[in-house]
Amino acid sequence: MGDTWCRKRSSELRQYHKNYQRETWSQLLSFLSHEGLSNHGKVQKPVLKERFKSFNAMFDEIHKTQSTWVVSDEQLQSELRVSISAVVIPAYRSFLGRFAQVLDPGRQTEKYVKFQPDDIETYIDELFDGNPAQIANPNSNSSIFNRRRP
Numbered sequence: 001m002g003d004t005w006c007r008k009r010s011s012e013l014r015q016y017h018k019n020y021q022r023e024t025w026s027q028l029l030s031f032l033s034h035e036g037l038s039n040h041g042k043v044q045k046p047v048l049k050e051r052f053k054s055f056n057a058m059f060d061e062i063h064k065t066q067s068t069w070v071v072s073d074e075q076l077q078s079e080l081r082v083s084i085s086a087v088v089i090p091a092y093r094s095f096l097g098r099f100a101q102v103l104d105p106g107r108q109t110e111k112y113v114k115f116q117p118d119d120i121e122t123y124i125d126e127l128f129d130g131n132p133a134q135i136a137n138p139n140s141n142s143s144i145f146n147r148r149r150p
Contacts, residue, residue, distance in 0.1 A: 017080065024062060025084060031055040032095040043102045052112035055092075059115070063123050070130035077128045085124050093117040 031054045037043055071077040096113065103109045115123075 013076075017083070020080075021083060021087070024066075025087060028055065028058050028062065029087065029091055031058065032091045034095075034098070037099070043099065045102065048099055048102055049108075049112050051095075052114075056112075056114040059120070059123070063126070064132075066127045067123075068130060068132045069128050071128035081124055081127060084127070085121055088124065089117050089120055092120055 031051045037047055037051070071080060092115070096117065100109060100113055103112055
């Protein structure tokens with residue numbers, strides 16, 4: 001295989017990576033947008049709650065699906081995880097830091113803030129392993145992960 005073939009394949013792989021990130025993670029990140037959350041400078045709690053709920057549901061679904069996917073090339077697997085983490089974790093940390101205190105402390109916060117940034121990182125690190133994993137309900141008495149191993 002010549003250099004031209006390798007460069008072409010590498011370029012195609014980078015394009016697939018970009019497309020994957022845009023298609024999978026852009027919608028999730030849209031739930032973390034500050035747009036439409038405030039009305040006359042006051043955060044609208046129902047909208048905020050819906051954003052957290054939507055983020056949680058979509059992140060659960062992505063994790064459930066993509067933890068079963070297998071990326072056997074360790075370098076590519078690592079690059080995917082790093083690039084996802086580099087986009088999702090800072091956005092989530094910022095959104096959480098700015099808006100979590102708007103929710104009533106205690107029950108409301110626990111109900112809508114399902115993840116801490118470190119949890120997000122842990123779950124991203126499970127993607128592409130081929131191991132079905134389910135994120136447990138944090139309000140249950142179960143462990144963090146409920147796993148079904150083949």
